[in-house]
Amino acid sequence: MKAAVIVFPASNCDRDLKVALTHSMGREPDMVWHGDSELPDTDLIAIPGGFSYGDYLRAGAMAANSPIMREVVKKAESGTPVLAICNGFQIATETGMLPGALLRNAGQKFVCRDVDLLITSQNERFVGGFEQGEVVRFPVAHHDGNFYADDDKLNELEAEGQVAFRYVTPDGEQTDEANPNGSRNNIAGIYNKVGNVLGLMPHPERLISDELGGTDGKRFFDHLVNSIV
Amino acid sequence: MTEITKDIVAEHGLTEDEYADVLSILGRTPNLTELGIFSVMWSEHCSYKSSKKWLKTLPTEAPWVICGPGENAGVIDIGDGQAAIFKMESHNHPSFIEPYQGAATGVGGIMRDVFTMGARPIANMNALRFGRPDHPKTGHLVSGVVAGIAGYGNCMGVPTVGGETNFHASYDGNILVNAMTVGLADTDNIFYSAAAGIGNPVVYVGSKTGRDGIHGATMASAEFDDDSEEKRPTVQVGDPFTEKLLLEACLELMATDAIVAIQDMGAAGLTSSSFEMADKGGVGIELNLDHVPMREEGMTPYEIMLSESQERMLMVLKPGREEEARKIFEKWELDFSVIGKVTDTGRMVLTMNGEIAADLPVAPLADAAPEYDRPWIKTPPPTILKGEDVPEPNDLGDVLLKLMGSSEIASRKWIWEQYDHMVMGDTIQRPGGDAAVVRVHGTKKALAITTDCTPRYCYADPEMGGAQAVAETWRNITATGGKPLAITDCMNFGNPQRPEIMGQFVGCINGMRRACTALDYPVISGNVSLYNETNGTGIYPTPAIGGVGLLADYSKMTTLAFKSEGDVVMLLGDLTGELGQTIYLREIEGREDGAPPTVDLEKERKHGDYLREMIEKGLITAAHDISDGGLGVALAEMAIAGNVGAEILLDTALPSHAALFAENQACYVITVKPDNVEMVRGFALAEDIPLHIIGTIGHTDLKIDGVLTISVSRLKNVHANWLPDLMSRPGSE
Numbered sequence: 037m038k039a040a041v042i043v044f045p046a047s048n049c050d051r052d053l054k055v056a057l058t059h060s061m062g063r064e065p066d067m068v069w070h071g072d073s074e075l076p077d078t079d080l081i082a083i084p085g086g087f088s089y090g091d092y093l094r095a096g097a098m099a100a101n102s103p104i105m106r107e108v109v110k111k112a113e114s115g116t117p118v119l120a121i122c123n124g125f126q127i128a129t130e131t132g133m134l135p136g137a138l139l140r141n142a143g144q145k146f147v148c149r150d151v152d153l154l155i156t157s158q159n160e161r162f163v164g165g166f167e168q169g170e171v172v173r174f175p176v177a178h179h180d181g182n183f184y185a186d187d188d189k190l191n192e193l194e195a196e197g198q199v200a201f202r203y204v205t206p207d208g209e210q211t212d213e214a215n216p217n218g219s220r221n222n223i224a225g226i227y228n229k230v231g232n233v234l235g236l237m238p239h240p241e242r243l244i245s246d247e248l249g250g251t252d253g254k255r256f257f258d259h260l261v262n263s264i265v
Numbered sequence: 266m267t268e269i270t271k272d273i274v275a276e277h278g279l280t281e282d283e284y285a286d287v288l289s290i291l292g293r294t295p296n297l298t299e300l301g302i303f304s305v306m307w308s309e310h311c312s313y314k315s316s317k318k319w320l321k322t323l324p325t326e327a328p329w330v331i332c333g334p335g336e337n338a339g340v341i342d343i344g345d346g347q348a349a350i351f352k353m354e355s356h357n358h359p360s361f362i363e364p365y366q367g368a369a370t371g372v373g374g375i376m377r378d379v380f381t382m383g384a385r386p387i388a389n390m391n392a393l394r395f396g397r398p399d400h401p402k403t404g405h406l407v408s409g410v411v412a413g414i415a416g417y418g419n420c421m422g423v424p425t426v427g428g429e430t431n432f433h434a435s436y437d438g439n440i441l442v443n444a445m446t447v448g449l450a451d452t453d454n455i456f457y458s459a460a461a462g463i464g465n466p467v468v469y470v471g472s473k474t475g476r477d478g479i480h481g482a483t484m485a486s487a488e489f490d491d492d493s494e495e496k497r498p499t500v501q502v503g504d505p506f507t508e509k510l511l512l513e514a515c516l517e518l519m520a521t522d523a524i525v526a527i528q529d530m531g532a533a534g535l536t537s538s539s540f541e542m543a544d545k546g547g548v549g550i551e552l553n554l555d556h557v558p559m560r561e562e563g564m565t566p567y568e569i570m571l572s573e574s575q576e577r578m579l580m581v582l583k584p585g586r587e588e589e590a591r592k593i594f595e596k597w598e599l600d601f602s603v604i605g606k607v608t609d610t611g612r613m614v615l616t617m618n619g620e621i622a623a624d625l626p627v628a629p630l631a632d633a634a635p636e637y638d639r640p641w642i643k644t645p646p647p648t649i650l651k652g653e654d655v656p657e658p659n660d661l662g663d664v665l666l667k668l669m670g671s672s673e674i675a676s677r678k679w680i681w682e683q684y685d686h687m688v689m690g691d692t693i694q695r696p697g698g699d700a701a702v703v704r705v706h707g708t709k710k711a712l713a714i715t716t717d718c719t720p721r722y723c724y725a726d727p728e729m730g731g732a733q734a735v736a737e738t739w740r741n742i743t744a745t746g747g748k749p750l751a752i753t754d755c756m757n758f759g760n761p762q763r764p765e766i767m768g769q770f771v772g773c774i775n776g777m778r779r780a781c782t783a784l785d786y787p788v789i790s791g792n793v794s795l796y797n798e799t800n801g802t803g804i805y806p807t808p809a810i811g812g813v814g815l816l817a818d819y820s821k822m823t824t825l826a827f828k829s830e831g832d833v834v835m836l837l838g839d840l841t842g843e844l845g846q847t848i849y850l851r852e853i854e855g856r857e858d859g860a861p862p863t864v865d866l867e868k869e870r871k872h873g874d875y876l877r878e879m880i881e882k883g884l885i886t887a888a889h890d891i892s893d894g895g896l897g898v899a900l901a902e903m904a905i906a907g908n909v910g911a912e913i914l915l916d917t918a919l920p921s922h923a924a925l926f927a928e929n930q931a932c933y934v935i936t937v938k939p940d941n942v943e944m945v946r947g948f949a950l951a952e953d954i955p956l957h958i959i960g961t962i963g964h965t966d967l968k969i970d971g972v973l974t975i976s977v978s979r980l981k982n983v984h985a986n987w988l989p990d991l992m993s994r995p996g997s998e
Contacts, residue, residue, distance in 0.1 A: 045598065046509040048422020052690040085688075087420040090506025146415045146683045177419070177685040239687075247693045247704070247819065 037265045039065035040078040042108065042124075044099045049085035049122065049239065056241035057082065060257035073103040079264050080117050081108055083124030085177070085239060095138065095180045096126030105131055117161060117264060118233040122178055125225070125235035134228055134235045135193065136185035141178070142218025148177040150249065151216055151238060153224055154204040157197040162227075162234045165259025171208045172252040174238035176216055176224075181237040183219035183226075190220055201225035201236055267297045277304035283635055290629045298567045298615070298623045303630065305533035305571060306540060309795050312634035315761040316793045319774045323788045324781045329750055330789055336457055337378040337529060338448075339789025341751050343815050347705060348452045349712055350384040353392070353445035353755040353811040355794035359500040360442040364409025369417040369503040370575055371444045376421060377529035380512050381578065383456040383519050384448025387689060388703045389418050391428040391444050392716040392755065392809040396437035398672050403432070404997025406440055407680075413503075414444070415683040420505035421512070424692050425684035426701035428716050432672040435720070438799030443755040445811040447714055449705060456519060458528040460546035460581045460607050465525055467539075467550055467605040468587065470594050471511050471577035475560035477501045478534070478573025488760055488798040507576040507599070514597040515578065523586035530577040536570045538579040543613060544631035552605035554617040566615055566622035581607055641767035647725045650845040650859035652923025661897075661921055662973035664853055666983050668894050668926070669901055671852045675987030697906070698825050699741040699890060702816065711819035713747030715812050719893070720805035722861030725846050727772025728779075731808055732864045735780035736930060738812030740890040743873040744933060746822050746880040747814030749784065754791035754810055759803020761795050769806035776864075777808060783866035784873075786812070823880050825889035827907030827962045832886050833942050834911055834960040837949075838872050838932030840896065842923035848894050849926035861928075868931040875954045876933055884941045891932040897925035897969075899934045904967045905981045913960035914970045921972050936962060 039057050043050045050067065057065045057080075066076045070088075075081070088099035099105065109131055112118045120128040128134045141147055150173050155166045166172060185193060193199055201224040203215045215222045217237070225236025240253035267273070274284045277300055287295055287303050295303065305311055313320065325333035331348055332340035338352035356371025376386050391414055396403045418425045423446070460467070478501035518524060526546065528538040535557070543550045554569050564572075582590055587603055594601035608614075613630075615623040658664050668674055681696035693711060694702035700715035717737040723730030735752060742749040754777065759766040781787055797804045816822055844850050845859020879885050887907070891899045904910055917924045937945050942958070949956035968974040991997070 046420060046422075046506050048420075048509070048688055052688065055690055086422060087506065087509070090420060090504070090509075092506065145412070146419055146685070148685045148687065149682055175687055177687060179419075242687050242690060244690075248687075248690065249695075 037061050037261055038078045039080040039082055040068050040076055041065045041082045041084055042068050042070065042104055044070040044088035044102065046090055047084050047086035047088055049241065052241045053082055053084045056244050056253065056257050059244060059254065060261040068104060070099065070102040070104050073107065075107045075111060078116065080119065081111060083120040083127055085122030085124060088123055088127065096123060096130040099127045100130035109133055112233050115232055120233065120235040121239055122237055125237055126180060128233065128235045133233050134226060135189050136183055136226065138180050139182040139184050140180050141182050146179040147216050148175065149216065150175045152204050152206050152214065153201040153238060154208055156199045156202050159200065159227055159231050161263045162260060163200065164263055165255050171204060171206060173243065173250050174240045174253055175242045176238045178237055181217040183223040185220060193226060196229065198227045198229065199223055200227050200234055269294055269300055277301065278308060279304055283307060286633065290626065290633065296623065298570060299625055301567050301571050302536050302623060302625065305536050306630055307634050311533050311537055313793055314635045315637050315639050315795060316756065316770065317636050318638055319771055322774060323778050325787050325789065327785060327787045330787055331452065333789050334791060337381045339751065339753060340382065340455060341789060342452060343705065343710065345708065346452050348450050348455060349447060349813055350379050350382050350450055351445065351447040351753055351811065351813055352378050352790035353443050353753040353809065354378065354792040355755050355757060356442045356444065357439060357757060357794050357797055360410055361440050363500040364406050365413040366500050366502050368410040368413030368442050370501045371442050372414050372417040373503045373505065373508050373575055374531050375444045375446045376423065376508065377531065379446045379448035380515055381456065381527050381529045382450065383454050384450035385516060386423045386446045386448045387691065388447045388701065388714055389423050389425040389444065390714055390716050390811060391425065392718065393428065393430045394436045394441040394720065394807060395432050396440065397434040398432050398991055400437050404992060404994055408992065408997055410442055411680050411683055417503055417505045419685040421509050422688050424686045424688050426686050426692055426703060426714065427696045430677055430680060431720060433720065433805060435805040438802065439797040439804050441757050441804065441807055443809045445716060445753060447712060447813060454519065456524060456527050458526050458542050458545055460526050460542040460548050460550065462525055462581065463548065463607055463609045465581050465584055465607045466587055466603045467552065467607060468580045468582055468590065469557060469577065469602045469604045470580065471599055472504065472507050472574055473558040473560040473600055474569055474572045475574045476564065476568055476572060479568060479571045488796045501573045501575050503575050510597040510599055511576050511578065514594050514599055517593050518590055521589065523582050523590050525581040525583055527578060527580045530579060532573065534571060534573045540613060540627060540631050542579065542581065543627045549608035549610035549612045549627060550605055551608050551614045554615055554622060556602050556604040558600040558602050566617050639761050639767045640764045641771050642764045643768050644727050644772055647845065647860040649843055652842045652844060652920040655844045655850065655854060657920055657922050658853060661925065662975050665897050665901060665973060665975060667852055668848055668898055669980055670983035670987045671848060673848050674894050674898055676984045677988065678985065679988040679992055693819060693822065694745060694824060699744040700747065702745055702819065702822055704819055709818045711816040711822065713742040713745045713814040713816060715741040716809055717741060718807055718809045720807045721846050721857060723773055723806040723808065725861050727769045727806055728776040729861050729864055731773035731776025732780040732866065733861060733930065734808055734810045735777050735786065736864055736866065736869045737892055738810045739784050739786055739869065740873060742812055742814035743877050744823065744888040744890050745816065746877060747816045748877065749786050749812055749814040751787050751789045752810050752812045754788055754808055756791065756793040757797055757804060757807040757809065758795050759798045766803055773806055773808045780866055784870055821881055821883060823885050823888045825903050825906050826887055827903045827909050827911060827936060828886045830909060830963040831939060832936040832962045833939055833958055834913065834962060835935050835937060836932065836957045836959045837876060837935055838929060839955050840917060840919060840924050840927060841929050842919040842927045844923055844927055847926055847928050849922065862930050864930045872931045872933065872954060875949065875952055876935065879945055879948065884937060884945050885935050886938060887936040889934050891929050891934065893928060895926040895928050901967055901980045903934060904977045905984055908977060909962055910964040910966040910968065910977050911960050911962045912968045915959060
């Protein structure tokens with residue numbers, strides 16, 4: 037399997053994503069510079085977290101207009117799986133690959149901590165390694181992770197099974213306390229309509245070994261790689 | 266041309282004697298640009314004129330030290346051809362005036378110091394001191410400083426893994442923001458600042474130069490008064506995005522062999538970077554200021570030389586390598602400009618618009634900076650307070666709850682949750698423990714990092730306090746299983762022209778020297794921040810110490826959390842029962858008197874070396890040193906971290922409040938599997954180490970027989986809630 041990680045100026049989780057993918061794939065992904073206009077042949081496109089273009093203007097807004105993103109959108113439309121994490125998720129909403137927007141956290145502060153997430157809908161490719169209804173743990177680290185969509189869009193996302201992850205308590209309850217950023221319906225991640233693009237605020241690449249505090253992220257990547265191969 | 270009057274000289278912070286030296290060095294009257302350059306180069310901040318005499322007495326060498334004080338940061342060997350490069354620096358004055366930008370640019374500056382030397386920063390720390398919690402400005406300052414540190418460090422993608430925060434009235438008018446960065450480099454690819462190679466190009470890279478921060482170094486060398494708010498324009502504005510690009514571009518260029526020397530433009534900007542590079546190399550430099558990338562039109566040589574615009578670097582390249590370097594910086598969309606060359610004249614010659622703007626001899630300006638032996642008086646020694654000297658409370662359970670929810674001991678989670686402490690994927694001990702631990706990427710090794718200082722101890726007895734600060738960092742690293750290797754220091758004090766303040770400085774240095782020597786733990790970098798005074802009132806003496814240690818195999822690392830029910834709890838070290846300067850005395854009796862706990866460096870060394878050996882043998886399941894709040898608080902912290910209780914039986918002749926809340930030095934609480942107890946005791950006996958069984962882990966309460974029983978969840982709540990409650994008060998945002 038081949039994967040490509042897109043690198044923008046001030047991406048900063050690109051190395052972490054490369055490490056996680058390398059562990060699971062047994063080979064390194066291609067690191068693709070934002071100024072390139074062509075993507076290598078790839079089975080997975082990953083857009084990492086960070087502060088592309090310093091979050092200036094609006095998180096993800098400038099990266100969404102970079103040359104490489106036109107290619108990413110095209111590949112996504114033709115069915116290539118896209119994994120967009122944190123700033124990647126923000127960029128994906130800015131390009132229109134995913135609906136909704138990520139607003140400033142309700143608490144107005146950057147928040148970095150482990151969160152519990154409910155696997156909300158079944159998407160074999162991305163979360164087939166988990167049980168539906170299982171609670172997994174990834175960390176969040178963001179200032180703008182407050183998912184917003186208007187009522188109609190929100191109902192559509194729920195009805196179409198496009199909600200991928202929700203912030204919950206360790207027991208799986210959807211409460212305000214479990215929601216780190218004020219996201220509507222505690223949404224932490226969503227799929228596009230077709231289900232080949234996943235955007236999520238939490239970072240599965242940060243919990244890939246016991247020393248780091250957990251292995252749910254490793255389970256996520258191992259399954260993703262297996263399902264694509 | 267501006268005439269240099271007495272008033273102008275005074276405005277530049279030069280004394281009459283210093284100005285007389287200027288005249289004799291030049292043999293003529295300086296122009297305004299030249300005067301400005303003297304002013305910043307001879308400021309306390311850049312010249313260390315009051316502190317140099319004493320700093321020189323600190324031990325700076327060990328077989329593993331590659332580079333001690335004097336460069337941008339210190340360097341130690343961590344084996345396998347790898348080096349750890351680190352330093353801590355203050356950004357106190359700007360952070361009080363403009364907390365967000367002051368703190369942010371402090372973080373930016375210290376990271377530049379580290380990556381200038383060829384290291385990729387892998388961890389940030391910060392040591393913060395604020396005024397009393399109920400001071401009207403405290404909430405606003407905490408909120409701004411923390412957001413500023415987060416805003417800069419998070420964008421850089423360098424984890425902020427820990428630090429410390431104190432609140433005390435002595436900081437009401439002068440907060441302290443000390444930022445530390447640790448980086449990783451290859452020992453054969455470390456970069457220094459000495460310019461060399463006559464004719465080699467001098468290159469400017471990074472952001473453009475603007476009018477911000479002019480005279481920041483001079484501001485940082487003076488006391489505050491009621492008009493200090495007006496100094497806001499001297500605070501720089503940070504751009505972490507540009508710094509992230511600068512980091513990547515510099516490291517990319519450093520992977521080639523094009524660089525001869527490199528220096529970041531920090532305090533005093535282009536002036537200090539160019540003079541330091543020339544002075545260290547024993548050469549001259551010619552700069553054409555027309556080629557300096559500028560943000561604004563009409564800037565004068567004076568403004569260009571004194572600007573403290575951020576995210577800039579000065580380099581000397583090998584001849585003919587300019588285009589290769591230019592390509593890298595253009596790829597990262599940064600300015601790149603050849604602004605001068607290295608000469609053999611020993612002079613700094615600046616030209617602009619075809620005219621000479623300044624022509625100064627380098628060595629006299631840099632080396633002949635004034636050095637003062639300021640008069641000082643020793644702080645009178647305080648009296649030791651024993652348990653019998655302090656009344657016993659009615660309910661020790663209430664006392665423990667009160668301490669856990671007090672300003673010094675309560676959880677700092679509200680702060681560190683705003684820092685990305687996991688990015689780079691190597692943080693294996695997150696904030697909240699004794700020391701943070703980050704892996705050396707791709708190896709079995711890890712670095713343990715901590716910052717510590719107990720200013721109330723330093724105020725009561727500077728020498729004991731200075732020794733204690735060093736010893737506490739050493740213990741905190743030891744408690745994770747790390748071998749402490751070296752420290753960086755950030756010396757924050759009041760006005761050195763007052764003999765009692767100078768006495769605090771001298772006392773702290775003397776204590777630090779004793780501890781560094783006894784623990785084989787040299788100082789490899791540091792910074793001095795004096796004049797932390799407002800309207801004549803100084804801060805508590807605060808020599809903040811940043812310690813770094815090495816774990817050869819991180820799978821052996823310990824944490825403070827109680828692990829399994831049934832593990833045996835042991836006390837390593839002796840309880841002395843001294844209550845002077847304790848949090849107990851302050852919170853319960855409302856007193857801040859007495860002597861700080863006695864530091865016995867021989868015991869520190871012996872107990873710590875023993876503990877590390879036991880950890881390396883895999884015999885220890887949890888370890889935590891005793892510090893603020895004593896044994897009682899240490900046990901509560903371990904229970905909270907592990908979310909499990911313990912039953913403790915104290916067999917001591919001391920009164921219970923003295924046994925539980927004395928802040929004994931050279932002491933740790935450790936836990937051991939029942940099967941290993943005899944082995945651990947055997948090793949202790951052989952080395953004559955005091956080690957006592959004091960209880961067992963289990964159940965949901967922390968129970969100290971005959972003294973107190975409190976549920977761990979209750980302890981957890983009071984510990985967790987104090988800071989969020991403080992910060993939710995109106996006016997805190």
